[in-house]
Amino acid sequence: MRKKKTKWVKPRHTFVRNLLYWPLNIYTTLKYGIKIEKFNGDANRPHLILFNHQTTFDQFFISLSYPKHVYFVASEDLFSNGLISKLITWLVAPIPFRKSTSDITGVKNCLRVSREGGSIGMAPEGNRTYSGTTEYIKPSVASLAKALKMPIALYRIEGGYGIQPRWSDKVRRGKMKVFCSKIIEPETFADMTNEELFDVIYKELYVDERLDKSNFYSKNNAEFLDRVFYYCPYCNLSEFHSVKDIILCKKCERAVRYLPDKTLKGIDFDFPFDNVKDWYDAQTDYLVNLKLDEFKEKAIFKNNICFINNVYCDKKVILDKNAALLAYSDRFVIDTKDKNYTFFYSELSAATVLGRNKMNIYLDKQIYQFKGDKHFNALKYLQLYYKTVSEEKGEPCSRFLGL
Numbered sequence: 440m441r442k443k444k445t446k447w448v449k450p451r452h453t454f455v456r457n458l459l460y461w462p463l464n465i466y467t468t469l470k471y472g473i474k475i476e477k478f479n480g481d482a483n484r485p486h487l488i489l490f491n492h493q494t495t496f497d498q499f500f501i502s503l504s505y506p507k508h509v510y511f512v513a514s515e516d517l518f519s520n521g522l523i524s525k526l527i528t529w530l531v532a533p534i535p536f537r538k539s540t541s542d543i544t545g546v547k548n549c550l551r552v553s554r555e556g557g558s559i560g561m562a563p564e565g566n567r568t569y570s571g572t573t574e575y576i577k578p579s580v581a582s583l584a585k586a587l588k589m590p591i592a593l594y595r596i597e598g599g600y601g602i603q604p605r606w607s608d609k610v611r612r613g614k615m616k617v618f619c620s621k622i623i624e625p626e627t628f629a630d631m632t633n634e635e636l637f638d639v640i641y642k643e644l645y646v647d648e649r650l651d652k653s654n655f656y657s658k659n660n661a662e663f664l665d666r667v668f669y670y671c672p673y674c675n676l677s678e679f680h681s682v683k684d685i686i687l688c689k690k691c692e693r694a695v696r697y698l699p700d701k702t703l704k705g706i707d708f709d710f711p712f713d714n715v716k717d718w719y720d721a722q723t724d725y726l727v728n729l730k731l732d733e734f735k736e737k738a739i740f741k742n743n744i745c746f747i748n749n750v751y752c753d754k755k756v757i758l759d760k761n762a763a764l765l766a767y768s769d770r771f772v773i774d775t776k777d778k779n780y781t782f783f784y785s786e787l788s789a790a791t792v793l794g795r796n797k798m799n800i801y802l803d804k805q806i807y808q809f810k811g812d813k814h815f816n817a818l819k820y821l822q823l824y825y826k827t828v829s830e831e832k833g834e835p836c837s838r839f840l841g842l
Contacts, residue, residue, distance in 0.1 A: 447532060448555040455530045456508040464503055470610055471602055475503050476618035482506045485558040486592040487584055491573045491644040492562035493599025500617040501560055501594055510552045512536045512561035516793045519755050553587045566842050567605040569667050570719040571648035574842050581637040591623040593643040600648040601655035601701055605795060606666040613655035649714050654699040660684040661697035666796055669819040670722035672711050723840060726822055731768035738765040740819050746773050747808040749799060764809055766820055768827060785831050790824045792817045
């Protein structure tokens with residue numbers, strides 16, 4: 440006899456959501472200084488909730504606005520932490536999704552939750568912003584939305600980059616807000632092309648934090664900004680170190696201060712970039728145009744890392760806590776105490792950055808993870824991978840470098 444499939448949507452998920460509502464409300468208000476506007480649509484119907492991604496707490500902000508339980512799409516890293524992952528799954532049942540890959544199982548699970556009457560929440564960027572502007576959004580989000588045939592609730596998170604930049608461990612004092620900016624009914628987008636629907640979604644989710652001139656206060660404003668930058672306008676490829684409100688180029692020793700209004704100011708010199716976004720864009724342009732011929736046998740980047748086999752939705756197996764990671768023009772090389780691993784970019788199916796300073800690479804059914812110290816810059820390895828892959832395919836390198 441065929442075993443009956445258990446439901447994804449369960450009453451206990453709503454019970455947990457209601458139980459945690461007020462403690463989370465008080466916590467987020469005190470910690471993030473956030474104003475959360477109540478959902479302005481018909482919550483008696485399930486929705487596909489799409490939001491821009493700025494902080495680690497974004498899904499909780501949405502949950503405090505939307506009056507019903509939301510089944511959030513989450514990266515595979517959340518499901519590889521043993522007992523904690525099992526507890527989270529039992530309590531709120533997030534939907535696993537492989538970042539930076541075409542995850543058919545994740546799409547099927549979304550369809551399943553939709554059929555069972557559950558609301559689905561996801562940040563279609565798939566990444567928190569490093570620069571303060573909304574990151575790349577895959578156009579396929581429009582085809583997923585059409586397949587689900589649910590009303591689309593578009594949420595905007597503003598000020599989150601000032602409060603908690605992706606590259607920082609600190610939450611600053613300031614103000615942010617979350618609100619539903621638009622609801623698109625199924626009968627409205629049924630006659631729209633995927634391109635037209637995507638344009639609406641992207642426009643509503645796009646936020647440029649340079650336009651917000653508010654102040655965000657911390658004694659450690661620039662701490663871990665070196666997780667973002669590897670390009671110096673004076674030295675080209677370089678390494679940086681950040682402490683308190685200063686980021687320092689190790690080559691030329693020029694120091695830049697990150698101010699409470701999110702602007703940058705050179706110490707005793709005129710720095711050419713006024714903000715993180717402008718510097719970030721210049722760095723992208725530099726890498727896009729960088730010739731890699733000399734880096735076939737000479738490493739472009741190198742760091743010590745914890746090298747992990749990240750078994751999908753199960754567990755993490757540490758292969759070496761102090762491995763050497765070297766990036767060349769066509770491959771990653773990892774030297775461990777037991778053996779050496781070589782991963783040619785052309786053999787990998789994808790790569791992605793998780794959290795602040797972790798990176799996953801995908802080889803067949805295997806997922807390997809690089810995790811460095813607190814100053815580890817995973818972004819440079821990701822962007823190098825995307826640059827070289829596009830060039831190996833004979834395609835001109837675009838400004839999309841994995842985020």
